[in-house]
Amino acid sequence: MTTNPATLVLAGTPIGDITDAPPRLARELAEADVIAAEDTRRLRRLTQALGVTPRGRVVSYFEGNESARTPELVEALVGGARVLLVTDAGMPSVSDPGYRLVAAAVERDIRVTAVPGPSAVLTALALSGLPVDRFCFEGFLPRKAGERLSRLRDVAEERRTLVYFEAPHRLDDTLAAMAEVFGAERRAAVCRELTKTYEEVRRGGLGELAEWAAEGVRGEITVVVEGAPERGPEELDAGELVRRVQAREAAGERRKEAIAAVAVEAGIAKRVVFDAVVAAKHNT
Incomplete structure (x- = not known):
C-alpha cells in the first residue's frame, strides 16, 4: 500500500487552441512543488496565457536529458513533492517524454495520476471519417526508407484503423511508402494543425494523398489509415x-x-x- 503522500501528475496541454486547456491544469501549475517541462519557454507562455504564477521549481525534462533527470525527480517524489509533468502539446508519455518517469515512480510505489487533456491521436481519429471502434497508435515511423517499409509491412494485415505522427518534410515519402505497402486506394486522412487557425483534414486514397503531399505540407501532422480489408485467401498454388x-x-x-x-x-x-x-x- 502506498504511504508516501507525494504524487506524480501527468498533465495534458493544448495541442493548438489555448482555450482547450483543462480547468484543472491552471490549479496544478500553480500548486505543484516541481514542474518538469519539455520546453520551459513554452511552459512560460502557457502559464502567462492562463494567468498562472507557478510557486514551484521549474526544470526541463526532454528527450535529451530524460534519463539523467528522472532519478532527480524520483528523489523529489520520495521526499514528498507533488511533481507535475507537462510536454509541449498533448499528454506526456504519448510519443513524448514521460514513460521513464512513470515507470520509475510506479517502481517506488509513488502515486501517479493525470489531468486529462487534448489528444492529437483521438482528435484526428474522430475527424478522419474512418472506423473508430478499434484502432492502434503507431507513433512515428523510422526515418530510413528500408526500416520504414519494414515497419509498415509488419502491420499490412492489421484490421484496426492505424494512427501515425509524422514530420511535414517526410510526409510525402511516408504516404508513398504506405501506398506501396497498403495499396494506393486504401483510405486515409491527413490531419494538419489540429485546433489551430489553419486546421485542415485531407481525406482520400493513399496514392492521391501522396501526390498532394509532394507539393509540400507544413505544420503538425497526424495520419489516420484505414485498416486492412477482410478478404478470403487468393487461390494460388x-x-x-x-x-x-x-x-x-x-x-x-x-x-x-x-x-x-x-x-x-x-x-x-x-x-x-x-x-x-x-x-x-x-x-x-
Whole structure:
C-alpha cells in the first residue's frame, strides 16, 4: 500500500487552441512543488496565457536529458513533492517524454495520476471519417526508407484503423511508402494543425494523398489509415507463391520481406508462403 503522500501528475496541454486547456491544469501549475517541462519557454507562455504564477521549481525534462533527470525527480517524489509533468502539446508519455518517469515512480510505489487533456491521436481519429471502434497508435515511423517499409509491412494485415505522427518534410515519402505497402486506394486522412487557425483534414486514397503531399505540407501532422480489408485467401498454388517471392527478391527485397508481402497479397498466413519457398529450394 502506498504511504508516501507525494504524487506524480501527468498533465495534458493544448495541442493548438489555448482555450482547450483543462480547468484543472491552471490549479496544478500553480500548486505543484516541481514542474518538469519539455520546453520551459513554452511552459512560460502557457502559464502567462492562463494567468498562472507557478510557486514551484521549474526544470526541463526532454528527450535529451530524460534519463539523467528522472532519478532527480524520483528523489523529489520520495521526499514528498507533488511533481507535475507537462510536454509541449498533448499528454506526456504519448510519443513524448514521460514513460521513464512513470515507470520509475510506479517502481517506488509513488502515486501517479493525470489531468486529462487534448489528444492529437483521438482528435484526428474522430475527424478522419474512418472506423473508430478499434484502432492502434503507431507513433512515428523510422526515418530510413528500408526500416520504414519494414515497419509498415509488419502491420499490412492489421484490421484496426492505424494512427501515425509524422514530420511535414517526410510526409510525402511516408504516404508513398504506405501506398506501396497498403495499396494506393486504401483510405486515409491527413490531419494538419489540429485546433489551430489553419486546421485542415485531407481525406482520400493513399496514392492521391501522396501526390498532394509532394507539393509540400507544413505544420503538425497526424495520419489516420484505414485498416486492412477482410478478404478470403487468393487461390494460388505453391509454384505461383514461389514465383512471386522470387520476383520481389529480384527487385531487391529481402526474402523475409518478400514472403510477408506475398502473404498479404494472397490473404494467407506467412507460414504457408515460407513453407512453399523452403519446399521449392529442397526440390531444386
